Amino acid sequence: MKNPEAQQDVSVSQGVRMMFYMMKPNETSFQTLEEVPDYVQKATPFFISLMLLELVVSWICKGKPPGRLDDALTSISAGVLSRLPSLFFRSIELTTYIYIWENYRLFNLPWDSPWTWYLTFLGVDFGYYWFHRMAHEVNIMWAGHQTHHSSEDYNLSTALRQSVLQIYTSWIFYTPLALFIPPSVYAVHLQFNLLYQFWIHTEVITNLGFLELILNTPSHHRVHHGRNRYCIDKNYAAVLIIWDRIFGTFEAENEKVVYGLTHPINTFEPIKVQETEVFRISTIHPSSHHLPTANLTKFHHLFYIWSTFWATPGFFHKFSVIFKGPGWGPGKPRLGLSEEIPQVTGKEVPFSSSASQLLKIYTVVQFALMLAFYEETFANTAALSQVTLLLRICFIILTLTSIGFLLDQRPKAAFMETLRCLVFLMLYRFGHLKPLVPSLSFAFEHADTLFQCAHKKEYLLMKLFGNYRTQCLSFKQNKTDNSFPSK
Numbered sequence: 001m002k003n004p005e006a007q008q009d010v011s012v013s014q015g016v017r018m019m020f021y022m023m024k025p026n027e028t029s030f031q032t033l034e035e036v037p038d039y040v041q042k043a044t045p046f047f048i049s050l051m052l053l054e055l056v057v058s059w060i061c062k063g064k065p066p067g068r069l070d071d072a073l074t075s076i077s078a079g080v081l082s083r084l085p086s087l088f089f090r091s092i093e094l095t096t097y098i099y100i101w102e103n104y105r106l107f108n109l110p111w112d113s114p115w116t117w118y119l120t121f122l123g124v125d126f127g128y129y130w131f132h133r134m135a136h137e138v139n140i141m142w143a144g145h146q147t148h149h150s151s152e153d154y155n156l157s158t159a160l161r162q163s164v165l166q167i168y169t170s171w172i173f174y175t176p177l178a179l180f181i182p183p184s185v186y187a188v189h190l191q192f193n194l195l196y197q198f199w200i201h202t203e204v205i206t207n208l209g210f211l212e213l214i215l216n217t218p219s220h221h222r223v224h225h226g227r228n229r230y231c232i233d234k235n236y237a238a239v240l241i242i243w244d245r246i247f248g249t250f251e252a253e254n255e256k257v258v259y260g261l262t263h264p265i266n267t268f269e270p271i272k273v274q275e276t277e278v279f280r281i282s283t284i285h286p287s288s289h290h291l292p293t294a295n296l297t298k299f300h301h302l303f304y305i306w307s308t309f310w311a312t313p314g315f316f317h318k319f320s321v322i323f324k325g326p327g328w329g330p331g332k333p334r335l336g337l338s339e340e341i342p343q344v345t346g347k348e349v350p351f352s353s354s355a356s357q358l359l360k361i362y363t364v365v366q367f368a369l370m371l372a373f374y375e376e377t378f379a380n381t382a383a384l385s386q387v388t389l390l391l392r393i394c395f396i397i398l399t400l401t402s403i404g405f406l407l408d409q410r411p412k413a414a415f416m417e418t419l420r421c422l423v424f425l426m427l428y429r430f431g432h433l434k435p436l437v438p439s440l441s442f443a444f445e446h447a448d449t450l451f452q453c454a455h456k457k458e459y460l461l462m463k464l465f466g467n468y469r470t471q472c473l474s475f476k477q478n479k480t481d482n483s484f485p486s487k
Contacts, residue, residue, distance in 0.1 A: 010042045019046055021196040021239060025117035028192075030184045033098070039191040041083070041378055043198075050199065051156045057204045066203060067153035069360060070268050070353040070407045073367055075151055077270035077400045079160030080374055084393050087381055093171040097186055100178035111182045117189075121239075123177045124189040129243040131173040132236040137335060139305055140322050141169050147274055152260035152350035154225055159201035164274055196239050197221075216241045219253045226257035229341050258344040266351040269404030271397075353407040363403045370399045373433075391432045395423060 010018070017023050018039055030036050051072075058066040085091075109116040135145035144165035151158045177186055200221040208217050216237040224235040234251035237244050244250035265273065309321045317330055327336020353360070377384070377392050384392070402420045405413035427433040 015046050019195050021192050025114040028188050029112045031111050033184045036184055036187045054156050054204055066155035071151055071153045072157040074268045075157040075161035078273055079162050082162040082164050087389055091167055093167055096171045097178045098183050100175055101183050106179045109180050111185055120181050120185045120189045124193050125239045127173040128238040129236050131170045137325050138323055139326050142326050150261055150265050154259045156201050159198040193238050222257045223251050223253050225259050227262050228344050258348055262342050264351055268407040270400045354409050355407055363406050388432045
């Protein structure tokens with residue numbers, strides 16, 4: 001058995017190789033689940049480094065950045081939100097897998113065998129293909145996956161735009177592996193399969209030659225993210241594109257791809273990106289274009305499914321509303337009609353924030369501080385109480401929401417940001433937060449003192465005003481009593 005403590009650090013070489021699924025079996029095989037590193041969390045500096053590299057290459061080759069700042073902040077915000085539940089409990093993908101392994105496994109493959117390692121690689125990748133395909137072809141699953149497709153840019157930050165809800169359906173497709181593959185091996189490949197998909201979200205890499213025949217590449221995945229008609233329902237692979245070639249869902253990139261949902265969400269608020277995407281904005285399907293679009297903005301996708309379920313007559317039609325494609329309707333094929341998908345012109349203008357450059361700089365600074373605080377929270381999870389973790393998560397969500405309000409130029413953005421700053425001071429005062437730079441402690445203590453002084457001043461004024469009002473009422477009462485003496 002390997003020492004768990006020794007397995008917690010990931011070297012620079014390993015970090016680079018894990019992003020491309022190039023780790024060796026002998027350095028990523030663990031006997032117990034507790035020994036498996038959190039590769040996804042440890043990949044954060046490599047995410048940032050590769051995004052900066054993409055920025056430099058794009059400036060050199062194209063003379064422009066690979067995307068827009070506001071869209072990138074929203075994508076990373078979605079990634080942060082999707083990781084927050086793991087601070088409290090193990091993901092359902094692992095929990096259900098362990099339960100099946102402990103109660104129903106048929107036989108036990110050796111955890112330290114290279115054959116087990118490569119078999120698990122194929123099994124996880126095959127399972128992901130079918131999960132990803134169903135996430136586009138099953139209405140209720142699309143509700144959890146559409147977050148990832150809401151960006152109108154295509155760059156490395158887009159890979160981080162993950163859904164909070166998606167993992168609650170993806171676990172189903174990996175359960176057969178639990179009948180014979182140890183959880184520790186599965187946990188490694190589940191992470192590597194996800195990490196591999198990061199680097200394929202870019203436009204700076206055009207074509208990789210013969211590798212295009214076997215691997216999922218940036219070119220193949222650009223097609224998957226497109227809303228052009230030829231891109232619909234294509235290229236679901238994670239690592240091996242051979243699954244799409246085998247099952248008839250492969251499409252090569254042959255014209256300029258226009259990214260995003262067929263009807264853009266036009267917001268940078270992360271909570272809306274996660275939960276309030278309306279039914280008409282399906283990216284890979286025609287959705288419900290037969291419905292009056294004026295009313296569609298009132299519904300997010302799950303609510304629309306619920307209302308349509310009850311409004312649709314017949315049991316089988318109700319069943320179809322949930323388990324057929326988002327574009328399905330009575331009398332239509334399972335995935336809807338391709339002619340109902342809006343044609344792209346190539347002149348589409350992505351939604352951009354109208355915030356000033358100074359305000360955008362402010363949001364970037366606050367976002368960077370939030371990311372550092374987010375990383376510090378994950379690094380010290382074991383040392384923090386459940387109450388502190390909960391309060392920190394709430395503060396992170398409040399910060400991301402406030403940044404979204406500022407970028408959207410919402411009327412209540414100033415109020416939200418002021419509230420966020422006050423919440424920070426309160427959490428700092430009660431010891432749930434601390435400055436990332438120790439030398440700033442004096443500044444925060446000074447601000448907290450001013451806040452307390454202001455609060456006391458307000459209290460004294462209220463008390464003084466209350467006494468003054470009491471005296472006035474007493475004087476008025478005495479005057480009334482003197483004017484009308486009792487008999």
